Amino acid sequence: MKVALLTPEQKDLLVGQLYTADSYFNPIRDFNENWIISTEEVDYCDNPEFSWVKNLPLIDYQTGN
Amino acid sequence: MATSRPFAYNTGALISGTEQVGDIAVGVSSLDYSGGVGGVRWWNGPDEDSGYIIAKPIPSGIQQNPDGVPAFVGFSRSLEKNEASFLELANNLQAGATGIFTTGDEAKTWLNANGYWTSYGTGPDPDAEAFLLAAGITDPTITDAIENLVVGLKTNNLWTKMKAVYPFVGGTSTTHKWNLKDPRDLDAAYRLVFAGGITHSSTGVTPGGVNGWANTFLNTTALTNNSTHIAYYSRTTTSRQSVEIGVGTDFGATIERMLYHISWSDGNLYSDCYNFGTNRVVAANNNQGSGFYIQSRTSSTSHKVFKNGSQFGATNTATSTSNVNDINAPIALFALWNRIASSGSNLFFYSARACSFVSLGDGLSDAESSTLNTLVNSFQTTLGRAI
Numbered sequence: 001m002k003v004a005l006l007t008p009e010q011k012d013l014l015v016g017q018l019y020t021a022d023s024y025f026n027p028i029r030d031f032n033e034n035w036i037i038s039t040e041e042v043d044y045c046d047n048p049e050f051s052w053v054k055n056l057p058l059i060d061y062q063t064g065n
Numbered sequence: 066m067a068t069s070r071p072f073a074y075n076t077g078a079l080i081s082g083t084e085q086v087g088d089i090a091v092g093v094s095s096l097d098y099s100g101g102v103g104g105v106r107w108w109n110g111p112d113e114d115s116g117y118i119i120a121k122p123i124p125s126g127i128q129q130n131p132d133g134v135p136a137f138v139g140f141s142r143s144l145e146k147n148e149a150s151f152l153e154l155a156n157n158l159q160a161g162a163t164g165i166f167t168t169g170d171e172a173k174t175w176l177n178a179n180g181y182w183t184s185y186g187t188g189p190d191p192d193a194e195a196f197l198l199a200a201g202i203t204d205p206t207i208t209d210a211i212e213n214l215v216v217g218l219k220t221n222n223l224w225t226k227m228k229a230v231y232p233f234v235g236g237t238s239t240t241h242k243w244n245l246k247d248p249r250d251l252d253a254a255y256r257l258v259f260a261g262g263i264t265h266s267s268t269g270v271t272p273g274g275v276n277g278w279a280n281t282f283l284n285t286t287a288l289t290n291n292s293t294h295i296a297y298y299s300r301t302t303t304s305r306q307s308v309e310i311g312v313g314t315d316f317g318a319t320i321e322r323m324l325y326h327i328s329w330s331d332g333n334l335y336s337d338c339y340n341f342g343t344n345r346v347v348a349a350n351n352n353q354g355s356g357f358y359i360q361s362r363t364s365s366t367s368h369k370v371f372k373n374g375s376q377f378g379a380t381n382t383a384t385s386t387s388n389v390n391d392i393n394a395p396i397a398l399f400a401l402w403n404r405i406a407s408s409g410s411n412l413f414f415y416s417a418r419a420c421s422f423v424s425l426g427d428g429l430s431d432a433e434s435s436t437l438n439t440l441v442n443s444f445q446t447t448l449g450r451a452i
Contacts, residue, residue: 003275022238026261026276028412038262038275061275 004056067112074137087180199248233269272399274417285389298422307416311401328354348378363428374438
């Protein structure tokens with residue numbers, strides 16, 4: 001499973017923001033303490049203010065399990 | 066276009082093409098009422114879309130009207146088009162002539178018996194209609210499914226046991242967020258707020274398993290202690306470490322939780338309500354994780370799980386020493402909301418289990434769980450998405 005990698009600064013920009021109607025971004029830390037969001041948030045984002053998420057690098061999702 | 070119909074004061078015989086309640090004739094056929102059908106004066110009634118109408122006879126003929134002629138029919142309208150608002154209107158109208166009405170049907174019966182006509186009960190169920198209006202749904206198949214679900218819940222005395230019902234119809238986050246029990250766009254109405262990766266479709270909600278969840282804002286303190294249920298219609302058969310509905314507290318002397326792992330990575334179902342571990346129900350070999358699951362606590366010594374209408378796993382009869390007030394946190398969908406401090410919390414175990422229905426509320430008996438299963442499966446079948 002792939003997820004999109006954020007910098008801490010990018011994470012702060014997304015907290016509390018909508019990526020589409022009635023759906024908020026939810027940045028979380030992966031097992032390696034990276035800030036990440038899901039590919040759904042990237043793909044479904046139609047908020048022009050955050051179109052930049054579509055250019056985020058994708059990494060493998062590490063859960064530690 | 067507003068919904069309205071013609072009315073007349075008729076003390077004579079029933080007029081063909083109309084209905085009669087007391088001395089009030091109501092036009093039901095496509096006649097030219099302006100021509101004085103039946104030899105009486107017809108008046109166009111008020112708009113019925115914004116509230117329920119009560120038409121009342123005014124035998125003195127002093128009802129005010131634009132034409133300044135004697136008029137013998139007057140009207141009242143509830144402020145909102147729901148049962149509560151209709152009851153307020155009806156109770157004010159009867160002003161102590163009888164006891165206080167507690168249901169719309171009770172009020173309607175009295176009104177009709179006393180010569181009043183009302184639009185209440187002449188159309189769709191008001192709660193179903195309010196939900197569909199809020200969600201902006203007009204699709205006839207969905208409308209019928211919601212109507213039948215609501216009527217079925219009410220007929221079987223389950224409606225009042227529900228605090229929140231999420232039917233997930235309409236296919237978008239905007240239509241899926243509404244609580245069928247209280248379709249106001251408020252946290253206090255337990256309207257959902259989605260966050261993270263979630264896919265919405267005609268079959269319901271599919272959390273992505275990374276960070277997608279929904280806040281119900283339904284704090285456990287709003288539930289009835291030792292009488293609680295949570296229900297989840299799962300479309301997914303895989304097993305993983307996830308929580309489908311979850312809330313808990315992980316500080317203090319006791320871990321207390323109310324949650325479902327429908328099919329944990331070991332293939333077992335785990336249901337907690339309320340003490341973690343002590344009051345747990347475990348149902349082994351639930352690798353076929355799809356189905357309709359109901360967790361129900363009906364006393365301090367009875368915690369059961371039902372799958373597709375039948376009890377699943379053994380009853381946990383260990384005395385619960387905890388209660389919903391101890392957890393004191395909002396219930397999360399598709400994850401576990403864990404209160405880790407008096408003012409802190411965290412989310413764990415994000416689910417990837419596709420969902421077509423959730424309900425939260427009072428405990429359900431074996432029979433009630435079976436009935437809910439029947440209603441929900443009928444609902445899904447009508448929508449063409451039964452598993």
